[in-house]
Amino acid sequence: MNFTLPLFSAAFPELILLSMTCIVLLADIFLPARLRGLTYYLTQLTLVLAFVAAFMQYQDYPEPIITFHRGYIVDKLAILSKLIMYVFSLFAFIYARDYIKERRIATGEYYLLGLFSVLGMSIMVSAYSLLTIYLGLELLSLSLYAMVAMYKDSTLATEAAIKYFVMGALASGLFLYGISLLYGITGDIQIATIAQTLQSNLNLVALVALIFIISGLIFKFGAVPFHMWVPDVYQGSATPVTLFIASAPKVAAFVIMVRVLVQALPSLQVAWEQVLILVAILSMFFGNLLAIAQTNLKRMLAYSSIAHIGYTLLGILAGPQSAQGYSAAMFYISTYVLVAAGAFAIIAILSKQGMEFDQLNDYRGLNARNPWLAFMMLLLMFSMAGVPPTVGFFAKLGLLQALVEAHLVWLAVLALVFALIGAYYYLRIVMLMYFEEPATPQHSQHIAVSPGLAAVISVNGVAALALGLLPSTFIDLCRISVG
Amino acid sequence: MILHLIFYAYALVAVASAVMVIASRNPVHSVLSLVVTFFAMAAVWMILHAEFLALILLLVYVGAVMTLFLFVVMMISVRQESRRKGFVRYLPFGILIVALIIGLVVIGIGPERFDLSHYPAPLLPGADxxxxxxxxxxxxxxxxxxxxxxxxxxxxxxxxxITLAHRGPVQRKVQNPAAQVAVRREDRIRLVNMPVEKK
Known part of the structure; x- marks a missing residue:
């Protein structure tokens, strides 16, 4: 038999992540209790090291490299999304630290499972066979289910974990069934081979496989009609877990969507484009409309995330006809994730033990209680709504341009209308914070925030503004990577 | 021909027992039905010449995993479901979804598209x-x-x-005579100098 040794250096970020995760695990087990704080720093060090490794790859590998028996790919898309994911996970752990310490959530295990899910996402974005994609997805999902369920004091979190688990298992089943059908007609699970085989031999079976695969992907992404788990899980989980679920995994889901639909099934493009148009319209419609009716901020942001996923899908479906479709979608999802992470972080920072700060009424008069946090929230909400100086505006602009280029003007108009509806509930929060009085007198004391957290959230909020003022670098980066 | 008969027999058993898994009200019956499903699937895999996987399925799933599962179900003594809440309410929706999926599968990958003439069976390997x-x-x-x-x-x-099952360390509540004898007054009592409170 002939066997070529895989190029291990290509998988350097994953190797670092895995070996460091094992070190963190051993350290957390054997360190005495007073040194347990080290787990957190080791976790962050792991992410920094992985970031550096991936960053070096960005310069070292200008051309895509496929190795590990054609199951692993290093291209610009994989590297850029890895960089984004590592940064957001780092931020998510910083925000989580105080919150989980106050609420007796097992800290060491939280970071460990977090690292495992980061590893799963890393595997997903550089997977080049359906088997590796599925395994990465399962590693990510399994860790996330456990992270949701870890908040044992909260019955809401337990309920959310069960819902997430059952729905996620169903989605995995659908995805696997689609993969098995694809394997049946192409005889391979490698993405490039599937694309090649389907070009010459296309039939109805491939279409059925596509329907199952796309259902599974949309489930994981959280778009209508498979969105039922999103509001419950976002609301029920501890806020840092919600933050984590809402940030890096969305980027990973976007990348596997591109890999499976665009790179593996380009011959079925007409079919998946129609499906995505329907899913995107429904997501924008239901997401924005149902968000208006919410009184809980976490639930509102959950519906808004459904709407934003809808916008991202617009970029993917415009991609084949428009040069900048995919890069616009990449820009959109990564900036949305930045903004969503910031918004959930503010909820986590404001929450005190035994009291979640997640009702809309809690935000009445926030400006008087902590002007800087209120200003950060204002920036984030403006960005979500797409108000000009912030980054959300350029993200939406890029998408609309791509849609017009792809001759889907009606869809662009529709997206704009839904964005206007969406602006209502984002701006309502700004109005509550700046123009309303606190609901009760005891809600009017000043809120103190530790300087470290204030600095981090400032970086997050100001990034939403700075990327909006100088978007060209990041847009170019997306264009080079995805284009 | 005889192989077809064997296949259909086991396939029927697999589907019927899978239905029993979700239809049975007694959790122990559900677990046992699942064992039957695995067994029938192992037989189907055997027909497909995947002997090793079939045996592993029997040994690992039926032999180990399901036995453990049965232990757990018996130990936590799950009560029988008394009534199915909302069964009738969700039935039409469920039937609609099942009909859609079955329709999709039958039309999409029915025998006229996914048969041996389109996708010929791989050649039978040699005896070695x-x-x-x-x-x-x-x-x-x-x-x-x-x-x-x-x-x-x-x-x-x-x-x-482990994280989900762990409820904090359990420590024995025993006395330590040495520590009790060695205790000093300063360890137990702290005298605080307080000003007199005014009414």
Whole structure:
């Protein structure tokens, strides 16, 4: 038999992540209790090291490299999304630290499972066979289910974990069934081979496989009609877990969507484009409309995330006809994730033990209680709504341009209308914070925030503004990577 | 022909027992039905010449996993479901979904599109062909990356399971005579100098 040794250096970020995760695990087990704080720093060090490794790859590998028996790919898309994911996970752990310490959530295990899910996402974005994609997805999902369920004091979190688990298992089943059908007609699970085989031999079976695969992907992404788990899980989980679920995994889901639909099934493009148009319209419609009716901020942001996923899908479906479709979608999802992470972080920072700060009424008069946090929230909400100086505006602009280029003007108009509806509930929060009085007198004391957290959230909020003022670098980066 | 009969017999058993898994009100019956499903599936795999996988399914799933599962179900003594809440309410929706999926599968991958003439069966291997050798030779070479990920997945599952089941360390409540004797007054009492409170 002939066997070529895989190029291990290509998988350097994953190797670092895995070996460091094992070190963190051993350290957390054997360190005495007073040194347990080290787990957190080791976790962050792991992410920094992985970031550096991936960053070096960005310069070292200008051309895509496929190795590990054609199951692993290093291209610009994989590297850029890895960089984004590592940064957001780092931020998510910083925000989580105080919150989980106050609420007796097992800290060491939280970071460990977090690292495992980061590893799963890393595997997903550089997977080049359906088997590796599925395994990465399962590693990510399994860790996330456990992270949701870890908040044992909260019955809401337990309920959310069960819902997430059952729905996620169903989605995995659908995805696997689609993969098995694809394997049946192409005889391979490698993405490039599937694309090649389907070009010459296309039939109805491939279409059925596509329907199952796309259902599974949309489930994981959280778009209508498979969105039922999103509001419950976002609301029920501890806020840092919600933050984590809402940030890096969305980027990973976007990348596997591109890999499976665009790179593996380009011959079925007409079919998946129609499906995505329907899913995107429904997501924008239901997401924005149902968000208006919410009184809980976490639930509102959950519906808004459904709407934003809808916008991202617009970029993917415009991609084949428009040069900048995919890069616009990449820009959109990564900036949305930045903004969503910031918004959930503010909820986590404001929450005190035994009291979640997640009702809309809690935000009445926030400006008087902590002007800087209120200003950060204002920036984030403006960005979500797409108000000009912030980054959300350029993200939406890029998408609309791509849609017009792809001759889907009606869809662009529709997206704009839904964005206007969406602006209502984002701006309502700004109005509550700046123009309303606190609901009760005891809600009017000043809120103190530790300087470290204030600095981090400032970086997050100001990034939403700075990327909006100088978007060209990041847009170019997306264009080079995805284009 | 005889192979077809065997296949249909086992396929029927598999589907029927799978229905029993979700229809049975007694959890123990559900678990046992699942065992039957696995057994029937192992037989189907055997027909497909996947002897090793079929035996592993029997040994690992039926022999170990399901037995453990049965233990757990018996130990936590799940009560029988008294009434199915909302069964009738959700039935139309469920039937609609099932009909859609079955329709999709039958129309999409029915015999006229997915049969042996479109996708011919692989040639039967010779007598010296060994499933186990083939699996072993690619599992640790070509498929080493997915194999390692599967290992990591199990590690993550172990950590997750321990985290969810762990309820803090349990310590014995015994007396330590040496510590009791060695106790000093300063360890137990702290005198605080307080100003007199004014009314």
């Amino acid at each position: 062909y060994n499933n186990l050798t083939q699996l072993g030779s690619i599992l640790y070479t070509d498929y080493v990356y997915p194999f390692e990920i599967a290992g990591v997945l199990l590690l993550a599952a172990i950590i997750a399971a």
